[in-house]
Amino acid sequence: MTPVIGLIEGASGNIASVRHALRRLGAETTPVHTPEQLVACNAVILPGVGNLPRVMESLRGAGFDHAICDFAASGKPLLGICVGMQALATSGSEGIGTECLNLIPGRVDQLRTTGLDRLPHIGWNDVEPRSASSLFASDTPFDAYFVHSYAFVPDDDAHATSHSTHGQRFAASVERDNVMGVQFHPEKSQRAGLALLERFLSLAA
Amino acid sequence: MLKRRLIPVVLMRSGVAVQSKGFRRYQTLGNPVTIVERLSDWCSDELIYLDITKSDRYDLGRDDLAGNNHPDPLDILEEIASRCCMPLTFGGRIRTIADAATRIERGADKVSINTGALQTPELITQIADRFGSQCVVVNIDAKRADHAWTAHCGAASARDAEAWAREAQDRGAGEILLQSIDHDGRANGYDLDLVHAVATVVTIPVIALGGVGAWAHLRQGLDAGADAVAAANIFNYSEQAVLKAKRHLFEAGANVRPPELAHIVTEAA
Numbered sequence: 001m002t003p004v005i006g007l008i009e010g011a012s013g014n015i016a017s018v019r020h021a022l023r024r025l026g027a028e029t030t031p032v033h034t035p036e037q038l039v040a041c042n043a044v045i046l047p048g049v050g051n052l053p054r055v056m057e058s059l060r061g062a063g064f065d066h067a068i069c070d071f072a073a074s075g076k077p078l079l080g081i082c083v084g085m086q087a088l089a090t091s092g093s094e095g096i097g098t099e100c101l102n103l104i105p106g107r108v109d110q111l112r113t114t115g116l117d118r119l120p121h122i123g124w125n126d127v128e129p130r131s132a133s134s135l136f137a138s139d140t141p142f143d144a145y146f147v148h149s150y151a152f153v154p155d156d157d158a159h160a161t162s163h164s165t166h167g168q169r170f171a172a173s174v175e176r177d178n179v180m181g182v183q184f185h186p187e188k189s190q191r192a193g194l195a196l197l198e199r200f201l202s203l204a205a
Numbered sequence: 206m207l208k209r210r211l212i213p214v215v216l217m218r219s220g221v222a223v224q225s226k227g228f229r230r231y232q233t234l235g236n237p238v239t240i241v242e243r244l245s246d247w248c249s250d251e252l253i254y255l256d257i258t259k260s261d262r263y264d265l266g267r268d269d270l271a272g273n274n275h276p277d278p279l280d281i282l283e284e285i286a287s288r289c290c291m292p293l294t295f296g297g298r299i300r301t302i303a304d305a306a307t308r309i310e311r312g313a314d315k316v317s318i319n320t321g322a323l324q325t326p327e328l329i330t331q332i333a334d335r336f337g338s339q340c341v342v343v344n345i346d347a348k349r350a351d352h353a354w355t356a357h358c359g360a361a362s363a364r365d366a367e368a369w370a371r372e373a374q375d376r377g378a379g380e381i382l383l384q385s386i387d388h389d390g391r392a393n394g395y396d397l398d399l400v401h402a403v404a405t406v407v408t409i410p411v412i413a414l415g416g417v418g419a420w421a422h423l424r425q426g427l428d429a430g431a432d433a434v435a436a437a438n439i440f441n442y443s444e445q446a447v448l449k450a451k452r453h454l455f456e457a458g459a460n461v462r463p464p465e466l467a468h469i470v471t472e473a474a
Contacts, residue, residue, distance in 0.1 A: 016312045050337040120339040124208040147339040
């Protein structure tokens with residue numbers, strides 16, 4: 001049976017590009033508009049573009065906060081992308097401060113950069129995986145596309161599965177059991193990004 | 206370390222891709238969808254797609270262009286977004302937050318605003334609040350006037366380009382797309398003084414555009430302070446032009462992604 005890959009909609013931003021990237025890999029996604037739909041999914045992607053307070057507000061407003069935590073507790077793979085990864089943290093400091101899903105303990109703070117490193121951090125940067133893991137075939141560094149000003153600081157550094165550097169070294173991805181997040185955009189990162197998504201899909205099979 | 210970006214720009218006018226010279230003369234290149242597919246295959250770092258048509262609907266009146274005929278610019282955007290595995294910026298006639306939202310829903314990762322921002326500077330903040338600063342590119346079309354530059358949108362505005370760039374940043378812009386009207390289509394290189402002046406007054410990334418006629422001009426733009434170098438016309442002159450440009454930058458020691466071609470479509474069984 002083909003696994004159902006849920007794509008959570010409505011958390012603002014460009015969801016279409018994730019759908020298109022997965023389609024290139026031969027996988028159709030199921031748009032998830034209501035929390036109840038998560039139950040039927042074999043894997044779920046939480047994309048997110050924009051600012052964390054707004055994304056959390058829209059998730060909470062639609063009742064997704066508890067539903068996503070329930071889904072994570074089921075042991076099925078969950079992938080947060082960009083602000084979707086940041087939403088997995090405990091809290092964020094953007095704006096007046098935001099309580100997040102607390103699936104991977106940590107906080108989301110603005111990148112500390114010096115004059116030469118401009119913010120937002122926009123463009124292609126090296127991702128250095130710590131080792132092979134669910135999302136990475138090996139520890140070979142690759143280029144990925146980033147667009148963000150804030151970064152996830154996990155309480156337990158072991159939850160950071162790869163790092164990147166812009167002004168400071170930061171977690172480019174996090175993983176705790178079946179919950180994963182990537183700060184960069186695999187759907188925009190051409191070959192390396194598609195390879196990562198393909199590995200995520202294989203977890204759902 | 207963050208790489209410098211090389212960004213092809215596709216200009217569209219009434220549904221067809223065009224070349225521009227001095228913002229006044231236009232030459233038809235063809236179907237924008239085919240052009241974007243090619244740019245995607247060449248592993249461009251990003252793509253900027255500017256619709257410079259003055260009205261919302263097209264009357265193409267021709268069937269000789271390869272592919273489908275699209276009367277609606279947003280249909281073209283959607284088609285392009287579905288075929289390009291790279292970040293896509295869309296600009297053209299975005300005057301309200303609703304205009305921006307529609308384009309993002311149809312597949313744009315970022316929106317570029319010029320006239321809309323000059324007429325309603327609050328628009329920058331509105332889009333940034335809703336979609337994040339990284340989503341808002343403020344396009345400044347600058348024209349030299351004595352020892353400074355003025356920002357244009359069809360006609361000259363009263364704004365000084367450097368001051369406007371700074372204001373745009375303060376209002377929440379994530380990037381400045383800085384285009385020289387004087388150098389557009391002349392193939393004599395970027396207006397390096399302009400690039401340097403604006404890159405000095407802002408801390409957000411600056412994308413230089415206008416005037417590239419040789420690969421060496423790209424490196425000059427980076428050296429002048431641009432975080433990304435963009436060009437339009439030159440990428441339409443030869444096969445694998447983006448690859449050649451990137452190879453040139455890479456071999457000149459610029460901090461760019463290694464040149465490669467895409468073999469990214471892996472059809473799953």
